[in-house]
Amino acid sequence: MSGERDLASALVAEIEKTAAGIGRPVRIMEVCGTHTVELRRQGIHSLLPRGIALVSGPGCPVCVTPAGYVDNALTLAESGHAIIASFGDMLKVPGATGRTLSSLSAAGRARLVYSPTELIGMARAAGAPVVFLAVGFETTIPTIMSALLEAEKQEIRNLYLYTAFKTVPAALRFLLANPEHGIDGFLLPGHVSVVIGADAYEFLEGPGGRPGVITGFEALDMLLGILLVLRQIGRGTHRVENAYPRAVRPGGNSLARQMIETMLEPTDETWRGLGVIPGAALGLRPARADRDAAKVFSLPAAADAEAPGCICARVVAGMATPPQCPLFGARCTPDDPVGPCMVSSEGTCAAYFRYGDGT
């Protein structure tokens, strides 16, 4: 037996003891899509005692982007006014009509990038306007903004951002304000916290708050995070704990935070499944309106819509699990997805489908 397995067994034993002490079912939300995938990939669900439910949260950026955003991008690409550039997952998300941007990739109207740094060369070579689908949380935003700064430095004028940036603390505030979600505690996202810092979650400690533990992504990190949340539930406290101190500092990464604050401002945009959360999205500040694809190309507000039968909206809100969806595994698979939670490599449905439910 490996040392890691011994440590895991010891943590699981503590988790069982603590859960027994609580004596009621507990719902812990992993906010981050990477946690959703890693928890299942490591088989952690299969090790937890009955009564502890891990609920996936709204932390998969592709999943919380509404279908109307894809439709706007499709319309723009087909108009011939701009080439769409995007990370891979977004190209495969169906819009309200079921069509995807990847259907335009053969014609070169929708192009895949692995890193925002590729945008500079792509814009220079294309000559025509290139619109990047700027989707992501605080982890992704600084790299995209760096690419934009580089484009400005090199005086590349034909690169635009269609922003659908979201912020994690705002989503957590929304969940706290809607207690019908029944969440007893949060595993807070490690990578986002590297940027925003542990102090960004202070509101969780206020009235109506919940325990939150900043958690890393190794199996032992995640077991420890779950144990610390349970201990707080048992004690009846709701504090923010940093169980990922090897990467996360109280103030986060000041350079990245500064970049976000100077270039972007809070906006009100639709989250799939959650509706409009005031101030929970980030858009370009007016000084960069000439880089803002929504303004330059007069794109309408992105409407929220679901394919018939798809329950992604309830899944991202933590109100349903994938097996409760009639399409799951039958009409909707990673090879032919209906909703974004099956498209994204961080999506809850994809994680359930690939790794099973631990039995």
Place this chain on the structure above:
Amino acid sequence: MKEGALIRLEHGSGGALSRDLVESVIHPFFRSAAYPELTDASPVETGSDFLMTTDGYVVDPPFFPGGNIGALSVWGTCNDLAVCGAKPICISLALVLEEGFAVADLRKVLESAASAAREADTRIVTGDTKVVPRGKGGGIFITTAGIGRRMCSAPLSPSRIQEGDSVIISAPIGAHGLTVLAARESLPVADALRSDMAFLYPPVSLLFPLAESLRFLRDATRGGVAAVLNEAVHGAAWGIRMEESEIPVSDEVRTVADLLGLNPLEVANEGVFVAVVGARSEAAALRALQAHPLGRSARCVGHVTAGNAGTVLMTTKIGGTRRVDFPRGLLLPRIC
């Protein structure tokens, strides 16, 4: 497949979509009572001891650390025969060259193919050459066919797998696919990786004396070990349970795969095969393989189990359980 469907790159990845393409579009045209199964090689006529196989090679780039498309195409075809229990006799080699491909590079590829054939004690006895205009090919594509003579008395088929059987992986996994990917994308890890490309008949044939206890063999190329294991239990009344900690993976492959977010179980190999043997023959099989340089790291990674029909489950390194699915989505295109 849906009306109006188009071929996607994923159809060539060796995962679930590849299987669907072959099963629902290609095989129906050629299926017959005499050849009901999808295998790597089949008898040239019913009851014959001569087996035939064919394979196409589109690897990009054609030269990579540890080999090139020449030896790859010869050994890949020999390996398909080997895992069907046959010793390669001769192969054909057809070239599709793109206008502008350097003749010096072609010579290197052919030298490598000739040398690989010598090492495999087989001959390239016929071939063909075509040239396509610039931009219409990938530099060099190779198609081979091979004929071999059956040397294994037992019929090798997933249908002979039984509950309790042992699942063996012959060598550390993931090296070929990651090497080609790193070479293609000029990733700064290329020095740490070499393709595991190898002629597998010698280690494979060491298992033939197990006779009826040897149930099934498959080289774990596109789609990796995950695809082979899922194929083996697809539609069956049993499944496989494996131990993550028993899977042979080198530190280099584990690190690079982690960095790229890839699962070594899904990455293509060119020197690894999976063997399913009766549990009582497990020790003998491992002894035989471990005595050969290409099987030195062979491990029993799990067993055939009831209760999880048609699926592959894995006990993770921390003792949790999860499913190992068919590889899905765009894995690593043009890896062989």
